[in-house]
Amino acid sequence: KAGVTQTPRYLIKTRGQQVTLSCSPISGHRSVSWYQQTPGQGLQFLFEYFSETQRNKGNFPGRFSGRQFSNSRSEMNVSTLELGDSALYLCASSPGQGFEQYFGPGTRLTVT
Amino acid sequence: DQQVKQNSPSLSVQEGRISILNCDYTNSMFDYFLWYKKYPAEGPTFLISISSIKDKNEDGRFTVFLNKSAKHLSLHIVPSQPGDSAVYFCAAPSLAGGTSYGKLTFGQGTILTVHP
Numbered sequence: 001k002a003g004v005t006q007t008p009r010y011l012i013k014t015r016g017q018q019v020t021l022s023c024s025p026i027s028g029h030r031s032v033s034w035y036q037q038t039p040g041q042g043l044q045f046l047f048e049y050f051s052e053t054q055r056n057k058g059n060f061p062g063r064f065s066g067r068q069f070s071n072s073r074s075e076m077n078v079s080t081l082e083l084g085d086s087a088l089y090l091c092a093s094s095p096g097q098g099f100e101q102y103f104g105p106g107t108r109l110t111v112t
Numbered sequence: 113d114q115q116v117k118q119n120s121p122s123l124s125v126q127e128g129r130i131s132i133l134n135c136d137y138t139n140s141m142f143d144y145f146l147w148y149k150k151y152p153a154e155g156p157t158f159l160i161s162i163s164s165i166k167d168k169n170e171d172g173r174f175t176v177f178l179n180k181s182a183k184h185l186s187l188h189i190v191p192s193q194p195g196d197s198a199v200y201f202c203a204a205p206s207l208a209g210g211t212s213y214g215k216l217t218f219g220q221g222t223i224l225t226v227h228p
Contacts, residue, residue, distance in 0.1 A: 004155070031214050033214040033216075035216075042219070042220045042221065043156075043201065043203075043218040045206070045214075045215045045216065045217070048213060048214025048215060049214075050213065055213050055214055056215045058215070090155050090156070092155075094214070096213075099144050099146065099205045099216070100158050100161060101158070101214075101216060102158060103148075103155030103156045103158075104155050106154075
């Protein structure tokens with residue numbers, strides 16, 4: 001099976017812009033979770049989608065949003081970018097039951 | 113509140129020796145734990161997990177031990193190989209909000225370097 005794919009891999013944006021990141025889960029996986037990794041805060045959970053519904057949400061401002069499509073692909077959006085949003089954004093998929101998650105390579109976002 | 117802690121930022125071992133990576137947790141409601149390995153420019157890769165009904169789980173060179181009374185788990189790699197050099201994260205499904213689905217709480221990670 002193909003692994004989790006994320007596009008784009010690298011992105012440079014300017015403060016105040018918005019950005020959309022995409023994630024394609026492993027075939028058959030219905031759950032997609034998103035994480036932000038920064039040197040100071042480590043890996044922080046953003047939100048999780050299952051069957052197009054957000055099931056869980058982390059402690060991030062409303063500028064961070066996401067959605068999931070009927071084919072389980074997911075997107076996350078960050079509006080009004082701030083310098084502190086510079087991070088590696090990781091997507092992980094799982095079958096929806098159980099706790100193991102399988103991660104994509106991430107999207108490296110740089111906000112200038 | 114850091115519920116999963118890896119207090120050693122780095123560990124250096126010689127090839128062929130044992131690597132022991134440690135993790136402590138504060139939430140006694142955690143009942144399942146996972147270890148991930150991460151290379152630079154890649155996402156974390158799932159290594160091994162353990163349920164709280166066990167105190168040990170083994171998979172090849174990797175063994176995870178769980179001490180529930182001490183709220184401590186450790187990952188043993190024997191023998192260590194240079195290709196094991198990576199950042200290792202312990203994680204637990206978080207029960208905040210009444211559901212654990214999809215949310216893993218991670219430790220800060222330990223950088224393992226295995227010297228030839």
